[in-house]
Amino acid sequence: xxxxxxxxxxxxxxxxxxxxxxxxxxxxxxxxxxxxxxxxxxxxxxxxxxxxxxxxxxxxxxxxxxxxxxxxxxxxxxxxxxxxxxxxxxxxxxxxxxxxxxxxxxxxxxxxxxxxxxxxxxxxxxxxxxxxxxxxxxxxxxxxxxxxxxxxxxxxxxxxxxxxxxxxxxxxxxxxxxxxxxxxxxxxxxxxxxxxxxxxxxxxxxxxxxxxxxxxxxxxxxxxxxxxxxxxxxxxxxxxxxxxxxxxxxxxxxxxxxxxxxxxxxxxxxxxxxxxxxxxxxxxxxxxxxxxxxxxxxxxxxxxxxxxxxxxxxxxxxxxxxxxxxxxxxxxxxxxxxxxxxxxxxxxxxxxxxxxxxxxxxxxxxxxxxxxxxxxxxxxxxxxxxxxxxxxxxxxxxxxxxxxxxxxxxxxxxxxxxxxxxxxxxxxxxxxxxxxxxxxxxxxxxxxxxxxxxxxxxxxxxxxxxxxxxxxxxxxxxxxxxxxxxxxxxxxxxxxxxxxxxxxxxxxxxxxxxxxxxxxxxxxxxxxxxxxxxxxxxxxxxxxxxxxxxxxxxxxxxxxxxxxxxxxxxxxxxxxxxxxxxxxxxxxxxxxxxxxxxxxxxxxxxxxxxxxxxxxxxxxxxxxxxxxxxxxxxxxxxxxxxxxxxxxxxxx
RNA sequence: GCUGAUGUAGCUCAGCUGGUAGAGCAACGCAUUCGUAAUGCGUAGGUCGGGGGUUCGAAUCCCUUCAUCAGCACCA
Numbered sequence: 001x002x003x004x005x006x007x008x009x010x011x012x013x014x015x016x017x018x019x020x021x022x023x024x025x026x027x028x029x030x031x032x033x034x035x036x037x038x039x040x041x042x043x044x045x046x047x048x049x050x051x052x053x054x055x056x057x058x059x060x061x062x063x064x065x066x067x068x069x070x071x072x073x074x075x076x077x078x079x080x081x082x083x084x085x086x087x088x089x090x091x092x093x094x095x096x097x098x099x100x101x102x103x104x105x106x107x108x109x110x111x112x113x114x115x116x117x118x119x120x121x122x123x124x125x126x127x128x129x130x131x132x133x134x135x136x137x138x139x140x141x142x143x144x145x146x147x148x149x150x151x152x153x154x155x156x157x158x159x160x161x162x163x164x165x166x167x168x169x170x171x172x173x174x175x176x177x178x179x180x181x182x183x184x185x186x187x188x189x190x191x192x193x194x195x196x197x198x199x200x201x202x203x204x205x206x207x208x209x210x211x212x213x214x215x216x217x218x219x220x221x222x223x224x225x226x227x228x229x230x231x232x233x234x235x236x237x238x239x240x241x242x243x244x245x246x247x248x249x250x251x252x253x254x255x256x257x258x259x260x261x262x263x264x265x266x267x268x269x270x271x272x273x274x275x276x277x278x279x280x281x282x283x284x285x286x287x288x289x290x291x292x293x294x295x296x297x298x299x300x301x302x303x304x305x306x307x308x309x310x311x312x313x314x315x316x317x318x319x320x321x322x323x324x325x326x327x328x329x330x331x332x333x334x335x336x337x338x339x340x341x342x343x344x345x346x347x348x349x350x351x352x353x354x355x356x357x358x359x360x361x362x363x364x365x366x367x368x369x370x371x372x373x374x375x376x377x378x379x380x381x382x383x384x385x386x387x388x389x390x391x392x393x394x395x396x397x398x399x400x401x402x403x404x405x406x407x408x409x410x411x412x413x414x415x416x417x418x419x420x421x422x423x424x425x426x427x428x429x430x431x432x433x434x435x436x437x438x439x440x441x442x443x444x445x446x447x448x449x450x451x452x453x454x455x456x457x458x459x460x461x462x463x464x465x466x467x468x469x470x471x472x473x474x475x476x477x478x479x480x481x482x483x484x485x486x487x488x489x490x491x492x493x494x495x496x497x498x499x500x501x502x503x504x505x506x507x508x509x510x511x512x513x514x515x516x517x518x519x520x521x522x523x524x525x526x527x528x529x530x531x532x533x534x535x536x537x538x539x540x541x542x543x544x545x546x547x548x549x550x551x552x553x554x555x556x557x558x559x560x561x562x563x564x565x566x567x568x569x570x571x572x573x574x575x576x577x578x579x580x581x582x583x584x585x586x587x588x589x590x591x592x593x594x595x596x597x598x599x600x601x602x603x604x605x606x607x608x609x610x611x612x613x614x615x616x617x618x619x620x621x622x623x624x625x626x627x628x629x630x631x632x633x634x635x636x637x638x639x640x641x642x643x644x645x646x647x648x649x650x651x652x
Numbered sequence: 653g654c655u656g657a658u659g660u661a662g663c664u665c666a667g668c669u670g671g672u673a674g675a676g677c678a679a680c681g682c683a684u685u686c687g688u689a690a691u692g693c694g695u696a697g698g699u700c701g702g703g704g705g706u707u708c709g710a711a712u713c714c715c716u717u718c719a720u721c722a723g724c725a726c727c728a
Contacts, residue, residue, distance in 0.1 A: 110723095118655080118656060118657090119656080120656095120657090121657085205722095206656090206657090206722060206723080207655090207656065207657090207722085207723085208655070208656065208657095208722055208723030208724065209654060209655025209656060209722095209723065209724055210654095210655080210723070210724045210725090211654075211655090211724055211725060214724080214725075215725085216653080216654070216724080216725040216726080217725095220654055220655050220724075220725095221655085221724095222655075222656080223655090223723070223724075225722090225723080251721095255663075256663080262719095262720095264701090264718080264719060268719075314728095315728095316728060319728070320727095320728055322726090323726080323727080323728085339728070340728055342728080371727085371728085373726080373727075374653050374654090374725080374726065374727095375653070375719095376653060376654070376655095376723090376724080376725085376726090377653090377725085377726065377727075378720095379721095383727080472728055473728070474728080491727095496728095523728090557688085559685085559686065559687055559688095560685040560686050560687090561685060561686090562685065562686095587684085587685085588686090588690090588691085589684095589685090589686055589687095589690080589691060590686065590687055590688060591686095591687090591688065591689060591690070591691095592689080592690055592691080593688095593689095594688050594689055595688095595689035595690055596689085596690090597689090598689055599689080605688085607687070607688060609686095609687055610687095611687085619687080619688075621688065626688080626689095627688050
């Protein structure tokens with residue numbers, strides 16, 4: 001018989017789906033798991049869609065599902081608990097450690113701590129050992145509500161100013177909870193796994209500095225990064241992946257493939273494009289300029305220097321002076337290396353009287369600019385101090401905004417298809433109204449422009465996410481976010497609506513009624529900077545870029561010295577058809593040269609021996625595919641030329 | 653910029669507690685004239701990131717400086 005205080009639970013998905021269970025009202029998640037066939041494998045329950053840890057009670061009828069240790073929610077619980085175990089280990093080993101915060105993150109967890117001594121990798125190893133011990137002890141993790149007095153007294157006794165500050169930041173009246181495990185407990189909102197033994201496999205990865213509460217004016221703590229997985233195998237797979245990721249690092253590939261270098265003699269963050277990399281860059285530049293010109297963009301050249309007054313007028317000086325190279329006072333001017341191209345393009349617009357019929361005016365440039373990035377921010381080609389942006393500014397009437405944005409978005413989509421980039425997301429970046437320092441203060445302008453951008457994206461039916469506080473100081477952005485091969489998210493393309501610079505530069509056009517009106521500016525970058533795009537492509541393709549973008553399309557390999565002249569003739573035919581080819585005439589064996597061509601990620605190899613010479617043929621090898629066989633030279637070259645022209649690699 | 657780590661041949665790295673620098677790959681030379689991911693032998697290459705100090709003696713210990721890496725903060 002069902003008691004009136006009983007509740008009915010239905011497992012809706014996963015293991016034991018469709019199982020029904022009647023339990024007393026107020027039964028715990030742990031109790032429910034104990035009654036279900038596979039409940040012991042789960043780390044928590046999803047109750048009506050909400051994750052509940054084992055100590056939670058269930059107070060009414062509900063749909064439930066297991067939270068398994070290898071799914072994202074389960075991993076998050078486990079990693080959060082692992083962070084507590086890390087803290088417990090630190091207290092055991094060091095005693096007087098102040099604990100900041102220790103959350104689960106995307107691929108693991110960290111804990112920010114204040115410790116008298118810096119942690120060496122040996123120290124990390126012994127902390128990890130202590131963590132293993134705590135996990136082996138399999139102590140229960142219990143949630144307990146505490147009074148403010150009790151918890152404050154505890155942390156005062158421990159001298160933990162960090163925790164005391166966190167507590168002080170929690171409003172009166174909010175319930176304070178701690179999670180206890182053995183002799184240790186941590187102020188925490190939860191949630192956690194049932195006991196330390198439920199934490200599968202852990203590994204501490206590295207330490208780093210991190211500002212307390214993310215504020216560069218506050219002290220720096222030691223952050224210890226680690227990760228946890230359900231099984232040792234899953235952890236081993238992750239560690240192996242980290243190793244593989246290192247092999248795709250664009251700095252490593254850029255050096256190996258001789259695309260670019262950095263020289264201390266030239267300066268920090270100032271890339272030197274070597275011939276191979278320069279060929280890739282020139283290919284991208286010619287491509288995008290041709291494409292933009294075909295779409296009504298007008299390409300210009302403007303100088304890399306600009307007057308400080310120009311940046312004061314644009315407002316950039318107030319926001320970014322610290323990130324510009326210092327000004328040069330010459331004659332009666334103060335000049336800086338330009339950190340962006342917008343003001344120069346404003347002057348292009350202002351060079352003529354514009355009528356409503358002229359708009360939209362689309363001014364584009366491969367704009368070289370220099371920014372004083374903080375030394376710690378410099379990373380290969382990804383963050384540099386000298387860079388060239390595929391930049392453009394579209395000056396249009398308000399009624400043209402949507403159409404122009406739509407055209408930019410479709411350009412972005414075409415370009416990504418040609419570059420072989422298929423996974424990307426759209427992000428609307430808004431201002432953070434609370435951050436009055438960072439954004440131009442005009443609420444009406446922000447409301448209008450943010451709403452307008454959202455409308456464009458919705459009308460195009462694009463999926464998007466929203467990010468508060470990611471806008472430029474002058475307006476909202478539509479950013480195109482891509483996930484790099486190293487699983488870092490970054491912005492490649494951007495479309496920005498700007499009502500501010502037209503005011504600042506007093507831009508006008510003459511409308512149909514003869515009245516001067518204000519145009520709107522759309523800032524947009526499609527292939528980003530040449531530097532950043534090159535870094536991205538190297539990592540994304542692990543150096544093996546689509547044929548049309550590869551620095552060398554074909555390596556011609558004579559079987560022996562006797563065929564050097566024949567190989568050279570093949571190179572000449574390729575070159576005449578704009579197929580980038582070079583011969584490997586070193587005195588080495590065939591297999592050796594093929595190996596090298598493969599390692600250099602050259603898309604095609606032509607092997608030339610007696611059979612080929614006698615038949616005007618080449619023996620084709622394709623990167624990643626191996627030997628394809630002999631075919632007439634003219635056919636092979638035509639086919640590759642066609643792939644290059646279409647920007648699509650075919651299968652042979 | 654901040655915290656920590658690292659810096660040895662073009663590249664990847666070895667060199668224990670101080671005793672005077674080594675390997676593989678690459679380069680170059682010679683032999684070989686080769687059929688689809690490494691032919692053999694040989695040669696050359698380093699004031700151990702720079703500067704200062706301790707010491708009879710420093711790649712090794714200390715100080716300082718520069719650069720790089722991880723992360724933080726920043727990213728128009």
